[in-house]
Amino acid sequence: MTGGLVVEGLGVALAGRTVLSGISFAVAPGEVLAVEGASGAGKTTLLRACAGLVPHAGLVRAAARPAMVFQHHALARRLSATDNVMVGALARIGFARAVLRLWPAPERALAAGCLERVGLGAVGRRRADTLSGGQRQRVAIARALMQQAPVLLADEPVASLDPENAEAVLLLLRDLARRSGLAVLVSLHQPELARRHADRRLRLDAGRMVPA
Numbered sequence: 294m295t296g297g298l299v300v301e302g303l304g305v306a307l308a309g310r311t312v313l314s315g316i317s318f319a320v321a322p323g324e325v326l327a328v329e330g331a332s333g334a335g336k337t338t339l340l341r342a343c344a345g346l347v348p349h350a351g352l353v354r355a356a357a358r359p360a361m362v363f364q365h366h367a368l369a370r371r372l373s374a375t376d377n378v379m380v381g382a383l384a385r386i387g388f389a390r391a392v393l394r395l396w397p398a399p400e401r402a403l404a405a406g407c408l409e410r411v412g413l414g415a416v417g418r419r420r421a422d423t424l425s426g427g428q429r430q431r432v433a434i435a436r437a438l439m440q441q442a443p444v445l446l447a448d449e450p451v452a453s454l455d456p457e458n459a460e461a462v463l464l465l466l467r468d469l470a471r472r473s474g475l476a477v478l479v480s481l482h483q484p485e486l487a488r489r490h491a492d493r494r495l496r497l498d499a500g501r502m503v504p505a
């Protein structure tokens with residue numbers, strides 16, 4: 294499989310306790326797979342393991358390191374939307390140039406394009422802390438797109454949004470999967486949102502996969 298995500302026999306232990314075990318699934322390019330489960334079921338840990346942020350047993354295979362959208366967007370409040378998106382290019386640009394804000398012109402153009410793709414072409418200069426919750430989550434998605442990864446992991450991206458913005462962000466993720474061939478793995482508390490916006494669903498219960 295090229296471009297997608299394959300997980301086989303994934304297991305995670307944290308502080309000596311098994312948090313995930315026997316997790317196997319695949320997400321194809323262009324597909325949205327939702328991870329459902331109650332609080333504490335292991336959704337965040339699964340996404341973090343897929344992102345390489347948590348040591349794990351088993352196999353996680355993707356053509357390149359997945360990009361991650363964090364639950365509380367984790368933007369730098371005082372930076373502009375564009376500069377927040379540029380952070381997604383850190384691995385290419387290097388920390389020293391980033392600190393000096395020596396962003397190469399092609400990367401600036403790419404950041405502008407990523408903001409356009411999430412419907413925020415007009416707010417690039419605005420500071421993150423002047424944006425609405427929905428706009429901030431979109432900037433966080435644009436920052437993940439900036440990584441140009443084939444796989445996008447979104448951890449409860451709508452948890453702090455009102456129903457209208459939640460709907461819009463999930464439609465955006467689906468659209469990005471379709472148009473850009475991204476494999477999207479999104480964790481969601483609300484099963485009805487997962488049913489409406491995901492192509493397939495996976496349910497976790499106490500760290501194990503159960504029928505969705």
Ligand SMILES: Nc1ncnc2c1ncn2[C@@H]1O[C@H](COP(=O)(O)OP(=O)(O)OP(=O)(O)O)[C@@H](O)[C@H]1O
Pocket residue numbers: 307308312330331332333334335336337338339
């Ligand atoms: N760093 C850690 N050390 C020890 N246990 C942890 C750690 N992080 C998470 N856990 C435990 O792992 C389990 C799964 O947590 P996780 O955050 O993945 O669940 P979740 O489904 O994302 O929950 P929520 O919906 O509340 O975010 C929980 O029992 C949690 O207490």
